Amino acid sequence: MAQVSDVADNQSSQTKTLRIARYNPEKNSEKQFMEFSVPVEKWTTVLETILNVKQHQDHSVGVRYSCRQATCGSCGMIINGKPRLACFTKVSELDSDVVTVEPMNNFPIIRDLAVKFERLFDTHHKIKPYLDRDDTELESDAKEFLQSPEELEQYIQFANCIKCGLCNSACPTMATDSSFVGPQALAQAYRYVADSRDKGKDSRLKIIDESHGIWRCHFAGSCSQVCPKGVDPAMGIQLLRGYMLGFRS
Amino acid sequence: MTQDEHKEGFKGMANPSRYGIERVAYWLMRLSGLGLLAYFIGHIYETSNILRGRVGWNEFLELTQTTEGHIVLAIVIAMCVFHTVNGIRVMLGHGGVGVGKPARPDYPYDPASQNYRHKIGIYSAIILAAIAMMYGLAVMFGE
Numbered sequence: 024m025a026q027v028s029d030v031a032d033n034q035s036s037q038t039k040t041l042r043i044a045r046y047n048p049e050k051n052s053e054k055q056f057m058e059f060s061v062p063v064e065k066w067t068t069v070l071e072t073i074l075n076v077k078q079h080q081d082h083s084v085g086v087r088y089s090c091r092q093a094t095c096g097s098c099g100m101i102i103n104g105k106p107r108l109a110c111f112t113k114v115s116e117l118d119s120d121v122v123t124v125e126p127m128n129n130f131p132i133i134r135d136l137a138v139k140f141e142r143l144f145d146t147h148h149k150i151k152p153y154l155d156r157d158d159t160e161l162e163s164d165a166k167e168f169l170q171s172p173e174e175l176e177q178y179i180q181f182a183n184c185i186k187c188g189l190c191n192s193a194c195p196t197m198a199t200d201s202s203f204v205g206p207q208a209l210a211q212a213y214r215y216v217a218d219s220r221d222k223g224k225d226s227r228l229k230i231i232d233e234s235h236g237i238w239r240c241h242f243a244g245s246c247s248q249v250c251p252k253g254v255d256p257a258m259g260i261q262l263l264r265g266y267m268l269g270f271r272s
Numbered sequence: 273m274t275q276d277e278h279k280e281g282f283k284g285m286a287n288p289s290r291y292g293i294e295r296v297a298y299w300l301m302r303l304s305g306l307g308l309l310a311y312f313i314g315h316i317y318e319t320s321n322i323l324r325g326r327v328g329w330n331e332f333l334e335l336t337q338t339t340e341g342h343i344v345l346a347i348v349i350a351m352c353v354f355h356t357v358n359g360i361r362v363m364l365g366h367g368g369v370g371v372g373k374p375a376r377p378d379y380p381y382d383p384a385s386q387n388y389r390h391k392i393g394i395y396s397a398i399i400l401a402a403i404a405m406m407y408g409l410a411v412m413f414g415e
């Protein structure tokens with residue numbers, strides 16, 4: 024019995040208000056907020072509060088998620104004004120009695136909190152996110168491409184990207200220019216350019232050297248501040264530009 | 273709201289409050305760039321008054337001797353200093369200078385590109401702009 028009451032003492036159960044932006048482009052003309060009271064523990068994530076609403080109060084809330092552990096990149100949304108992963112943001116760290124969730128900016132809305140990712144996947148694909156070289160390690164008598172730990176360090180940080188799109192949502196250029204290739208794709212361009220096994224540097228630099236390409240970045244750094252995986256797109260973009268301006272080889 | 277691209281738009285771009293001092297610097301850089309451009313155009317127009325001879329020139333120069341004129345000039349001084357100092361920082365950053373080295377990131381993933389070197393650059397630009405503006409005000413109003 025003592026053990027049970029210990030557990031109860033440790034609980035910090037509170038009730039918080041969750042404001043969810045509701046919008047169905049096929050039916051509504053405007054975004055509307057619905058408020059729900061949700062139970063919250065110290066460790067409850069924003070995603071859990073949304074799922075709680077879906078389970079007990081309103082099943083029709085549109086939200087996308089999968090892994091619940093900051094790995095799949097599905098649950099990006101605007102939480103109290105900033106792009107964050109709902110599964111990686113605890114309500115307690117927001118320090119607010121009201122939690123407001125909205126769909127990510129700079130992505131078309133499917134419904135409520137779920138947004139379309141087509142453009143992000145297109146721009147990601149555009150920069151050739153694979154090793155670009157003529158030979159392959161997949162043939163039966165081929166050897167695997169060797170790489171030293173030091174060479175791995177050059178790009179491994181950028182390989183952490185989970186394509187969540189938070190960076191594109193925070194970017195001030197993306198806010199007004201929907202043709203901009205965006206921090207996510209540019210960071211991935213750096214990831215492959217910096218990979219010692221890759222031979223596609225010149226063609227990749229050419230792809231991003233266009234009027235809505237890398238030069239639209241003003242180094243505001245907001246992408247890096249919201250990235251949940253430590254990718255630091257702003258660093259990758261400036262290093263890429265260093266190659267293009269001849270400061271790096 | 274129409275079914276559109278849901279871009280954050282001009283307001284989001286120009287909102288300097290959410291993403292630290294780096295986004296404030298981005299905003300001030302744009303503002304000061306446009307302010308200087310406006311001043312530059314006005315300046316060409318003003319100095320072209322010399323074509324009206326000495327009287328026209330002096331007449332126009334008097335505009336800058338008013339309280340409003342002094343304040344405008346003080347703001348121009350501040351914009352000029354901020355834009356130049358921050359411009360040098362941004363150009364270095366754009367060339368990949370001082371933006372940190374790639375490394376395996378650790379939680380809580382503080383981004384290396386948003387480092388103290390660039391922050392010092394931004395604060396220096398703001399402080400130098402403020403000092404230059406105050407000096408300018410002291411000279412203009414101290415006559």
Ligand code: HEM
Pocket residue numbers: 240241242301302304305306308309310312355356357358359360362363
């Ligand atoms: C030594 C003097 C100057 C330096 C070092 C400098 C540097 C820069 C840099 C690096 C940028 C790009 C910022 C970014 O990527 O966000 C910029 C933008 C700009 N500058 Fe200058 N600049 C100087 C003087 C001027 C002057 C005298 C004017 C006006 C006549 C001016 C007008 C602008 C404008 C309109 C922009 C565009 C702002 C934007 O789109 O964000 N600059 N400057």
Ligand code: SF4
Pocket residue numbers: 183184185186187188189190191206207210246249250251252253254255256
């Ligand atoms: S760079 Fe970071 S914020 Fe951008 S998509 Fe990848 S993981 Fe998400």
Ligand code: FES
Pocket residue numbers: 087088089090091092093094095096097098099108109110111
């Ligand atoms: S649910 Fe997979 S990243 Fe949040």
